[in-house]
Amino acid sequence: MSKLKAVLRNPNLLVVFVMGFSSGLPFLMVGGTLKTWMREAGLDLSTIGFFSMVALPYSLKFMWAPFMDRYVPPLGRRRGWLFISQTGLMLSIFALAQVDPVSQLNLLGIMATVVAFFAASQDIVIDAYRREILPEEQLGLGSSLYIPAFRLAMLLVGAGSFSFSKRMSWPSVYMLLGSLMLIGIITTLLCKEPKTEAPPPRTLGESVFGPLKEFFSRDSAFLILAFILLYKLGEAMATGMLNPLYIDLKIDKDAITVAAKFAGFWATMAGGIVGGLFILKLGIHTALWVFGILQSLGLLLFSYLAHFGQALIASDPSATTVDTATILPLLTASIGVENFTAGMATTAFVAFMATQTNKRFTATQYALLTSLMAWPSSLFGVLAGVLAEHLGWEMFFVVCTILTIPGLVILIWMRKLQAPVNLPVNPAVLP
Secondary structure, three states: OOHHHHHHHHHHHHHHHHHHHHHHHHHHHHHHHHHHHHHHHHOOOHHHHHHHHHHHHHHHHHHHHHHHHHOOOOOHHHHHHHHHHHHHHHHHHHHHHHOOOOOOOOHHHHHHHHHHHHHHHHHHHHHHHHHHHHOHHHHHHHHHHHHHHHHHHHHHHHHHHHHHHHOOOHHHHHHHHOOOHHHHHHEEEOOOOOOOOOOOOOOOOHHHHHHHHHHHHOHHHHHHHHHHHHOOHHHHHHHHHHHHHHHOOOOOOHHHHHHHHHHHHHHHHHHHHHHHHHHHHOHHHHHHHHHHHHHHHHHHHHHHHEEEHHHHHHOOOOOOOOHHHHHHHHHHHHHHHHHHHHHHHHHHHHHHHHHOOOHHHHHHHHHHHHHHHHHHHHHHHHHHHHHHHOHHHHHHHHHHHHHHHHHHHHHHHHHHHOOOOOOOOOOOOOO
C-alpha cells in the first residue's frame, strides 16, 4: 500500500516505467529476434552467432557516456540526449527493416550495429535520468518498476514477434515494433528535466577521467569488473540462442508465444519480487550466490528440452511442426524456470552494481559497469553459435551451465564489497 501511495504521489515513477519499456524494445531487435529472422531466411548458425557482435555498442557505451555528460543539447542534458537517441533509434529500426538478410548480409550487420548504438545511447541517458529524477528513498522502487517494464518490452519483441511473423513479413514486424519508440519519444517531450546539484563537467577531459580515476583508485576495481563480466556469461550465451533452438525443434510459433507470455513474463515478474524480498533477508552477497546457482541449474532444462524435441522430430521427420500438446508443458517449464531464476539473479546483479557506483559519477560509472554486463552476449555470443553448431543443442546448454561457475567462484572474494561506495569523493583522485 505504501508503494502504491508513493507511485500516486510521484509521477516520475511512471516516467521511469515508460523509460524501462523504451529501453527494452530494441534489445532483442539486434539479438534473439534478429537471429530468428536470419534463421528463417536460411542462414547457418555460425553466421547467426557471429551477428552477436552487432550488439557491441552496448559493451562500449562507456566510451561516449562522458560526451553526453559534458554537452547539453536543446531540451536539457538528459531530455535532449534522450530525444536525439530515441529518434535516431526509431529511424534506424525502420532502415533495418528494409534490408534483406540473404542478399544484403553486410548491410544488415551495419544497420543492426547502428540500431545498437542508438539503443545503448538511450540507455546511458535513461540510467542517469532515473538516478537524478528520483529521491534517494525511491531509487529502489524506481528499479522495481524499470526492470519489469524492460522485460515487458522484451516479451513483446521476443515472443510477440513470433506471433506477428506468422501474419506479416519480418520487415513489417520491425516497422511495427520500431513505431512503438514513439511512446518513449512522447514521454521525453512531456517529462521534466532533472534538477542537478552540480553543473556539467567543465571540460570533456574532466567528464572522462574523473569517474574513471575514482573507480580505478579502489583496490577491488578489477575484481568488480571481472565479476560483472563473468556472472552472466553462461546465461547470456544460452538465452541468446534460444530462438534458433525453437526453430530447429520445429516448435509452433503460437506455442512459443503462449509459453513465453504466460510462463516467461509472469515468472520474470515473480522472480524480481521474490529476489528483492530475499535480498533484504540474505544480503546482496548471499543472494548473488543463491540466485546465480539457481540460474545456472535452470539452463539444464533447455538441454533436456533439446533432447526431447529432437526425439519428437525423429519420430515423425516429415512433420513441419512437432506435436504442440506434447512439447508445450516442457517448453513452458523451461522458459518459466529460466525467467524466474534470471529475474532473481538480475535483481541482485543490478542492486550490486548500484552499490558500486559513486553518486557524483553515476552516468559514466554506471555506463562502464553495464557495458561490461553486455560483453558476454555481444562477444561470447559469437562463440555460442559455433558451439551450438559443432556440439549440438544438448551439449551446448551443458557447456553454458559450466561457464556460469567462474563468476560464482569470484564471489568468494567479494564479501568485503557488500557495503555501498556512495561516499564523499577523495579530492586526491580527481583530475
